[in-house]
Amino acid sequence: MQKIKALIVMALLLAACGGNSGDGADAKSSAAKQKSYQWKMVTTWPKNFPGLGSAPENFAKLVARMSNGRLKIKVYGAGEVVPAMEVFSAVSSGTAEMGHSAAYYWKGKAPASVLFTAIPFGLNAQEMNGWLHYGGGLELWRELYAPFNLVPFAGGSTGVQMAGWFNRDIQSLEDFKGLKMRIPGIGGEVFSRAGGTAVSMPGGEIFTSLQTGVIDAAEWVAPYNDLAFGFHNVAKYYYFPGWHEPGAMLEFTVNKEAWQSLPDDLQAIIEGAARAINQDMLDEYTARNNAALIQLREKGVDIKSFPADVEEALRKFTDEVIAENVANDAMFAKVYASFDTFRKNVMEYHRISEQAYFELRDANL
16 A cells, blocks of 8 residues: 555656646747847848838838737848948848848859859749749758858849840940940859950949949849839940849848747748748739830830840850859859759740740730
């Protein structure tokens, strides 16, 4: 009987200990879910700039609503906390918990970063989203950014861009000689190979640089944003198509420690909000570019395409530049292998789906 009593006491003690342990874990989990977070997001864009600048604002509002105010993110435009081209470093160091920018600005830090924005004759927006989310691209992006203490997410696409604004009529490849153009990423390397001089600068500096002759040409985005900046007032020719950026993908970056400090539900909210804003931006540009193009035509803008021989030369130089980057950087080679395999496969299908449909639909226009 004494042994039975002793066993009962031990069982009750063990049950009590187990219950207390569980209660403690539940309490800790509950406390984490009640904690509020105040974050900063720095961006490369002017504050509230249409499309590019409104996307991070919309993201912050969506996160606040989805989290019932538990995660509030204050968005800063270029220059308010850090300069436009310091977003990567600011989020990496923890100066800000989040950033919104474009990966190809960080080529000097990680050469393969350009592949997560756009490369000439590469993936369009629809294809880029497919590669990132279902073709292994996002995993490679996170592998690339891991040494920099960053967790990247797709942050919106502007779709196929325009080739840019020029104060020189491009009749042949010779007309690129000596031309100074604002054009970043691999596109800039290709432009330099074609005889021009590629210049990198934030969007907010382009208008004045064109106006004063610091540069002779500039690519920015497409009619929606180009009209907002008033480039038609300082440049004569508007060229298409955007050979250099067929589906420019932007990025949300999150400081790794800040990311790991969040409970699972807030991490899920960031992931969901990023996916929503990523698609929303493309939807907006698809709609807004149409109306903006009409306005630019009404203002007398000369909209032109490059001669076929110029386009073929740009394609040839692109192949050369890509080959050199693959040879010089192992991570670039790894990412490009995945990117190029996806591109070749998706091209096969899109020839008989998207491309064939466009040709059929537009045959009598």
